[in-house]
Amino acid sequence: MTTTATNPNRIPDKFREAMSAFPSGVTLMTTTGADGEPRGFAASSFCSVSIDPALVLVCIGKTAQCHDAFVENDQWSIQIAGAAHVDLINRFSTKGADKFGGGEFVPDHRGVPILPDAAVLIECEAHARYDGGDHTILVARVIEIDLDDRPALLYFQREFRHLDHHDAGAF
Numbered sequence: 001m002t003t004t005a006t007n008p009n010r011i012p013d014k015f016r017e018a019m020s021a022f023p024s025g026v027t028l029m030t031t032t033g034a035d036g037e038p039r040g041f042a043a044s045s046f047c048s049v050s051i052d053p054a055l056v057l058v059c060i061g062k063t064a065q066c067h068d069a070f071v072e073n074d075q076w077s078i079q080i081a082g083a084a085h086v087d088l089i090n091r092f093s094t095k096g097a098d099k100f101g102g103g104e105f106v107p108d109h110r111g112v113p114i115l116p117d118a119a120v121l122i123e124c125e126a127h128a129r130y131d132g133g134d135h136t137i138l139v140a141r142v143i144e145i146d147l148d149d150r151p152a153l154l155y156f157q158r159e160f161r162h163l164d165h166h167d168a169g170a171f
Contacts, residue, residue: 014100023080024154024155025071025155026042026085026160027078028040028081028088028092029058029070029078029079029087030076030105030112031069031073031076033066033068033072033077034069034072038099038100038105038113039066039069039070039132040093040099041060043058043090045057046078053141054142055142056139057137057140062136064097075111076124076125077094077108077113077122077146078124079120080122080152080153081119081152082115082117083150083151084149085118089153090146100113107121116149119152122144123142123143124140124141125140125143126138135155146169
């Protein structure tokens with residue numbers, strides 16, 4: 001393993017590099033703002049927390065334009081993106097972009113925008129919110145899950161990748 005002297009000014013760069021070495025799925029988190037308009041963001045910081053009750057967490061940057069919507073609204077949806085969603089993920093990752101302008105989303109029974117062709121769709125509601133430095137940690141209670149047969153999109157070394165069903169087997 002290569003080691004270098006720790007320089008506090010380099011920690012953010014080294015931290016980003018270290019985290020890029022850990023493959024993760026990509027999610028789209030959606031809700032509505034106080035004005036009823038759809039809000040959302042792309043996140044790779046997603047994981048399960050508990051089975052009983054079923055809880056997951058997603059982290060949102062405090063400077064994200066949609067941050068307040070996730071603090072003010074308790075109804076959320078999490079879409080695990082598939083290989084067909086790379087352009088959509090890029091749009092959701094671009095500050096100031098019209099995230100919902102492509103017509104891919106429809107409102108669910110709660111009015112929360114959902115992506116019908118997501119690899120996994122998780123209907124959820126707020127369970128807790130925690131301070132996480134420059135992010136807010138959103139813990140969500142899972143209400144409903146819709147599973148599709150599409151493989152999920154992966155993010156690894158700052159690139160999107162996907163596994164086809166032949167790659168997804170055991171080693």
